[in-house]
Amino acid sequence: MKNIRSDFLLFSAQPDYCYLDNAATTQKPKQVIDALSNFYTYHSAPVHRGIYTQAEEATHIYESARATIAQYIQADVHEIIFTKNTTESINLIASAWAVHNLHEGDEIIISELEHHSNILPWLILAQQKKLILKYIPITTDGLLDYTAYAQLLSKKVKLVACTALSNVLGSPIDITCIIKQAHACGAAVLLDAAQLAPHARINVHDLNVDFLVFSGHKMMGPTGIGVLYIKRDRQEQVAPYQVGGGMVYSLSACDAIWRNAPYKFEAGTPLIAQAIGFAAAIKYMQENIDFKELQKHEAQLCRLLIDGLSKIKAVNILGPVEHLRHSGHLVTFVINNMHAHDVAHYLNTHAIAVRAGNHCAQPLHKKLAIDSSVRASFYAYNTHEDAEKLLFYIQKLCGLN
Ligand SMILES: Cc1ncc(COP(=O)(O)O)c(C=O)c1O
Numbered sequence: 364m365k366n367i368r369s370d371f372l373l374f375s376a377q378p379d380y381c382y383l384d385n386a387a388t389t390q391k392p393k394q395v396i397d398a399l400s401n402f403y404t405y406h407s408a409p410v411h412r413g414i415y416t417q418a419e420e421a422t423h424i425y426e427s428a429r430a431t432i433a434q435y436i437q438a439d440v441h442e443i444i445f446t447k448n449t450t451e452s453i454n455l456i457a458s459a460w461a462v463h464n465l466h467e468g469d470e471i472i473i474s475e476l477e478h479h480s481n482i483l484p485w486l487i488l489a490q491q492k493k494l495i496l497k498y499i500p501i502t503t504d505g506l507l508d509y510t511a512y513a514q515l516l517s518k519k520v521k522l523v524a525c526t527a528l529s530n531v532l533g534s535p536i537d538i539t540c541i542i543k544q545a546h547a548c549g550a551a552v553l554l555d556a557a558q559l560a561p562h563a564r565i566n567v568h569d570l571n572v573d574f575l576v577f578s579g580h581k582m583m584g585p586t587g588i589g590v591l592y593i594k595r596d597r598q599e600q601v602a603p604y605q606v607g608g609g610m611v612y613s614l615s616a617c618d619a620i621w622r623n624a625p626y627k628f629e630a631g632t633p634l635i636a637q638a639i640g641f642a643a644a645i646k647y648m649q650e651n652i653d654f655k656e657l658q659k660h661e662a663q664l665c666r667l668l669i670d671g672l673s674k675i676k677a678v679n680i681l682g683p684v685e686h687l688r689h690s691g692h693l694v695t696f697v698i699n700n701m702h703a704h705d706v707a708h709y710l711n712t713h714a715i716a717v718r719a720g721n722h723c724a725q726p727l728h729k730k731l732a733i734d735s736s737v738r739a740s741f742y743a744y745n746t747h748e749d750a751e752k753l754l755f756y757i758q759k760l761c762g763l764n
Contacts, residue, residue, distance in 0.1 A: 398643030532682030
């Protein structure tokens with residue numbers, strides 16, 4: 364794994380800082396910050412509006428960013444819609460597709476592993492439209508129960524909205540199975556790839572998924588930029604989410620004709636700088652990160668941490684531990700008689716940043732009969748020393764050294 368740490372000025376300024384909250388958001392390399400600064404300094408102009416040189420350049424850079432993201436997930440360029448994050452992408456599908464295409468008595472399937480962003484839009488829609496919301500249960504190992512999934516499927520199911528990788532337990536999902544079985548029943552599939560996209564290559568056309576969503580800030584890009592992939596065949600079924608400038612082909616006093624996707628879904632001045640920054644992050648990853656090596660590296664860090672934590676009686680590691688030892692990107696645990704916030708607070712005093720709480724997954728925590736947990740999540744710039752340092756202070760906290 365190439366050492367990329369020097370591209371992150373934070374780590375040059377604070378070499379001992381141990382940032383382990385990557386599943387929430389990642390640090391940004393200077394190449395991404397430079398791309399943002401370069402855009403704002405030299406190319407700041409409206410896109411798809413002006414006919415002067417600077418505006419045409421801005422349009423070109425913005426649309427090239429879309430092409431970079433499209434190529435990254437093997438989509439066609441017009442299948443990529445820029446939103447502000449994963450959450451907005453899911454809300455867009457709930458309120459501009461599902462609301463028009465699902466009817467009383469129809470069913471939506473999600474899973475017990477979901478982040479609140481992939482629960483709340485469906486819960487509210489189900490209440491509004493008298494739909495039935497069902498959950499794929501998890502096994503005691505924290506994996507999806509695929510037998511139960513098969514039993515939940517029927518012709519009444521119109522949508523399966525599922526995470527592609529758990530943000531709490533790191534549970535891998537057999538997304539091919541989820542999609543094939545849903546399609547066999549005539550249901551559409553939305554994949555929440557917020558956790559998967561930063562760690563693995565995705566090919567939307569091979570997957571044949573209908574909707575796929577992820578966020579730039581979890582993969583070295585800026586905040587305020589997310590992606591909504593809508594399969595071309597589905598685009599006609601999705602109504603405009605918001606209306607305003609740039610998304611109508613023609614407008615008269617009493618009628619409007621929408622432009623085609625993606626513009627139909629990008630009303631108003633779009634997220635120009637953020638999209639450009641995100642494309643810079645993708646290019647940075649393509650030039651510096653081999654995904655197979657990244658997975659190996661993250662798994663090594665998980666293994667180091669898990670093997671150490673497993674020796675501490677008071678620690679209980681959540682999720683599919685054996686899987687995490689071989690291909691994980693995060694480790695979540697609880698310490699007997701210690702609140703997760705207290706653990707995180709103690710670690711913070713030693714310059715270690717971990718996430719503590721329910722990680723926006725309260726139903727999952729309820730299922731696990733805990734109210735909070737501590738999560739250490741790794742990325743390309745983390746080192747063995749990071750994992751060792753975390754382990755050392757957990758041991759110390761548990762009275763072992
Ligand atoms: C699996 C999953 N889905 C959705 C989200 C929401 O992402 P965002 O806050 O970027 O909208 C997250 C963020 O942690 C996540 O991990």
